[in-house]
Amino acid sequence: MVGVALLGAGIFAREEHLPAIEASSDLELKAVWSRSESSAQALAAAVKSGAGSVDIYHGYSPSAAAAGKSLDDLLKREDVEGVIIALPILSQPDVVEKALRAGKHVLSEKPIAGDVQKGQELVSMYRGLADGRPIWAVAENFRYTASLVYAAQKVKELREVGGELTTFRLQQNGFVKRDNKYWNTEWRKVPEYQGGFLLDGGVHFVAGLRLLLTSLSPSNEISSLAAFSTLLEERLLPVDTVHAVAKTQSGKIGTISLSFGTEFKSGLEIDVNTTKGSVFWEPKSVRVVTSAGEETRKFEKDSGVKAEVAAFGKSIVEGKADPRQTPEEGLKDLEVLQRLLESGEAGASVKTMHV
Secondary structure, three states: OEEEEEEOOOHHHHHHHHHHHHHOOOEEEEEEEEOOHHHHHHHHHOOOOOOOOOEEEEOOOHHHHHOOOOHHHHHOOOOOOEEEEOOOOOOHHHHHHHHHHOOOEEEEOOOOOOOHHHHHHHHHHHHOOOOOOOOEEEOOHHHHOHHHHHHHHHHHHHHHOOOOEEEEEEEEEOEOOOOOOOOOOHHHHOOOOOOOHHHHOHHHHHHHHHHHHHHHOHHHOEEEEEEEEEOOOOOOOOOOEEEEEEEEOOOOEEEEEEEOEOOOOOEEEEEEEEOOEEEEEEOOEEEEEEOOEEEEEEOOOOOOHHHHHHHHHHHHHHOOOOHHHOHHHHHHHHHHHHHHHHHHHHOOOEEEOOO
16 A cells, blocks of 8 residues: 555545545555644544544644644655645645655646646656656546546547547536635635636636547647636636637637636536537536437546546556646646636737647
């Protein structure tokens, strides 16, 4: 078993990462760390009984260091080979770098950073580490949901019979209510990072679109886009809605529409249309239409986090990163989202991808 620590004690760490670690056949939770001692204690208390002792670390304070309970103390432990990091967007990169430099394998939550420049700096730092560097995986649980994995397989089958992209559509209409548990975290209520929920949540949808497009061909990476953005719900700063036209490297054109301020929502959908058929994905269903007919498969609700964490554990055991978790994939997700925000702010100016 690979000893790991969970860094961060927020909603996602408690509700998704902790159960995923406990379900993994390759990982054993050794310790937890949070910025506050009370939240670290609460996370440790949520560990299933019989799972073994879990040590508590907290904060950056001199008192924590004096007690041997600081983050640096945790990262010195030889029995902790990896860490799973789920911290606020702007706090996370420094902890990722600290853990990697300490030689720990890292699974860090999306987005890879608050902006492309910081993400590029992190990737450059990581690739510059000596041979034998630890694995750095950037989490994107959408790439592990059963329905999206199935949709990607169906897209590949269209490719195998000569299908080429004609057009595509990503649409997400949702509404963040006042009682939403994620909105009721202070760092999300008054975000100091670009895009608000469009960055924090929208990066999932971009990752889903990219997975389906590139399952057809690597040349279907988005190369440029032009967008308009607005704020529909005043408390969802700085913007909550963006609509765009996007172009792929192969020259095909599609649309991206994301909103967290649309109260009477129509949900999340991705369509990929080809010369041999179309795949229509929703989180709980996949519909495939070809000249031979139409078929629909239903799925149970699935966050993908258990499969994602299991893939991280397997990558450590085998010494090889899962291609769905590379920092470069996370950086590409972030860049598409950032260019949407930049173009929308400027009023449909064309933005070209550089990553």
